[in-house]
Amino acid sequence: MEEIHTTYNPANVSIHHSATPNSLNLDRNLRVLVAEDDPTNRIVAERYLNKMGFDVDLVTNGMEALNKLEKENYDLILMDCQMPVMDGYQATKEIRHREGLLNHTPIIALTANAVNGDAEKCFAAGMDAYIPKPVKMKSLKEVINQTLDQLSQNTEETENDFSRENRGIN
Amino acid sequence: MILAERIEELIEEIDLDGALEMIEIFLSDPEFGINKRLNSLQISLDNKDGIALSREAHKLKGSASNFEATDVVQLSGILEQQGIRNEFEKAKQTFDSLKDAVGVLTKQLIQIKQKY
Numbered sequence: 001m002e003e004i005h006t007t008y009n010p011a012n013v014s015i016h017h018s019a020t021p022n023s024l025n026l027d028r029n030l031r032v033l034v035a036e037d038d039p040t041n042r043i044v045a046e047r048y049l050n051k052m053g054f055d056v057d058l059v060t061n062g063m064e065a066l067n068k069l070e071k072e073n074y075d076l077i078l079m080d081c082q083m084p085v086m087d088g089y090q091a092t093k094e095i096r097h098r099e100g101l102l103n104h105t106p107i108i109a110l111t112a113n114a115v116n117g118d119a120e121k122c123f124a125a126g127m128d129a130y131i132p133k134p135v136k137m138k139s140l141k142e143v144i145n146q147t148l149d150q151l152s153q154n155t156e157e158t159e160n161d162f163s164r165e166n167r168g169i170n
Numbered sequence: 171m172i173l174a175e176r177i178e179e180l181i182e183e184i185d186l187d188g189a190l191e192m193i194e195i196f197l198s199d200p201e202f203g204i205n206k207r208l209n210s211l212q213i214s215l216d217n218k219d220g221i222a223l224s225r226e227a228h229k230l231k232g233s234a235s236n237f238e239a240t241d242v243v244q245l246s247g248i249l250e251q252q253g254i255r256n257e258f259e260k261a262k263q264t265f266d267s268l269k270d271a272v273g274v275l276t277k278q279l280i281q282i283k284q285k286y
Contacts, residue, residue, distance in 0.1 A: 040202070051184075133235045
């Protein structure tokens with residue numbers, strides 16, 4: 001089985017995972033922050049993620065997510081789009097602003113919208129992917145793995161570019 | 171998928187306690203339960219507040235979608251759009267239909283809860 005070895009911030013941990021959704025092989029449990037105001041949706045997200053082997057923290061709006069991220073590092077964020085106090089779009093923009101260019105925590109939107117333009121709105125805010133509600137275990141696994149795989153590839157390419165630049169190779 | 175099948179799926183994918191907790195919240199939670207949601211929708215309609223109407227309908231849609239309650243999800247979605255467009259007369263009719271659909275869903279969820 002081909003393993004992908006990736007290091008990325010802010011958790012800055014070595015992640016070893018295969019390209020298949022059901023066979024995550026990690027050095028430790030990945031940490032996921034879920035920002036979702038509806039308690040029934042929180043139950044679904046938390047239980048699914050726990051079953052998938054993730055450690056999960058829950059917050060109920062975008063502001064709480066920002067506060068949590070000031071104190072803790074996460075490997076992945078699931079972000080509801082519409083929340084009180086601060087919505088998921090605004091929180092994501094702020095997270096990306098704070099990260100700057102070097103860091104990138106993957107953010108997956110949770111949205112009850114299914115109309116055209118919503119995906120673009122998520123991506124414009126800086127989200128990496130989105131999952132329409134109701135969230136199902138299968139789709140959640142697939143999107144998380146696709147997102148982490150994409151991040152692995154991007155990080156490898158960035159590291160290779162950086163290495164080439166340091167060696168003076170164009 | 172009919173409601174009973176969806177609940178079975180939730181029990182399988184989450185667990186019985188989680189599924190029952192979701193039903194309990196939907197039925198009875200003072201902040202997130204269906205009575206509070208319907209009341210908020212009614213207030214939004216009375217105040218002709220399209221933004222609040224859209225927001226509250228969106229929340230109900232997201233919550234009901236966990237049970238794949240098709241009628242409630244669809245009507246909430248229509249109400250959400252009517253709120254965005256400030257179509258309050260149409261929204262009143264949609265809200266009446268939504269209340270009926272919620273009544274059906276509520277009865278079904280109570281029956282399922284009693285079964286377990």
